[in-house]
Structures are given as C-alpha cells and as structure tokens.
Amino acid sequence: MLRTLPSREFFSGAAEVVKYGAIMSEPLFRLLEEKWEAFCSLESTVLAGVIAGCCRLKARVVAEDEREEGLRAILNFGHTIGHALEAATAYRYYLHGEAVLAGMVLAVHLALGQGLLGQKDGARLLSLFACIGLKAAPPGLAAQEVLAAMRQDKKRMGEKLVFVLPAAVGQVRICDHLKEEDILPVLERYLKDAAGSLLSCQ
C-alpha cells in the first residue's frame, strides 16, 4: 500500500513515524537516522522493521495507559501547534503530518528556549525533521489566528495550554506552564520565515 502513495502522503506519515522515535525510542530514532535513504526508498526490511517498531511502541503506550490518564498524552508531540495550524488554515493547506512536523520543529525551539533541551539533541531532532522537509507557512497567516485556534483546542483539554516538549532524543515532558508570550515569538518566526531557518538550533 505504501508503494501506491504519492510521496507527499508518504512524508506526511513519516512525520508520525519519526515522532515515535523522538518521544520514546532513541534506538528507533537512530535507526531512522542511519537508514533514512533506505526507509524513503521503501526498502522492505527497513520499512518492516520501522513499522513493527512503531506498532510495538504504540501498543506499549496504550497498554500502560488504557484509560487515557496521562502517558498517552506524549503521542500528542507536535500536535498542539499542528492541530492549530490545520484549523487556522481550514484543513486545506497542510496534510496532517506536515502540520505535525511544523509543530514538532516549533516544540524543539520552545524546549530550547525553556532550557529543557540541550543543543546537541536539539540539532539531532531538527536534522531528521529537516530530512522530511518543513512546509513553509501559508502567506498571510497571522500568529494570533493560530493562537486563537490553540485556545479553542485548549477547551477540550482543560484550562491550560498543554505542550509535549522534547527533553532529549527519545524523551519528552508534558508542560502546562507555557504562556502565550513564550509561544508567540517562535510561532511568528515560523510564520515569517519561509526559508526554514528553524531547522537549526540558532
């Protein structure tokens, strides 16, 4: 089935695959770094290993958190901002994984800014995200529109904005203390920067 997919769809799915490595498995992340070319050319053994790895990781999360009490939240890495980008563009501009990838890139910068993530791991995360390719923001999208979409989403999760931020490759923390002032500069940088300078730690 993967071989019949247009490549844009494949890379959209690949964002969620890389997410599993980033949130909970340094070995999966390393495998993707080392075998990226083979993965993208759909080489059977690499692809089968990666898919099985993702299934095992998801099964572990769901088994440990059957009642959705907490651990499952880590699966939302990249999704707080990703969902907001999708909603703010009326679901017409991004494929889901493209929006999630942008959300993961921005989450790396939020984590760097909070001192939660070191430069070395930040650079590793960003360079694999860069292999997928960061989609430029649509022209004219304002940070306030994205924040408004985030606030809408927030209603479903309680009062606070909840972010899943990377602490290392394969580790994340749930953060509910970020304020809109923390998020705004990173968001604006993405919205104004079509060239993707966000793909380095600077």
Ligand SMILES: [Zn+2]
């Ligand atoms: Zn998703």
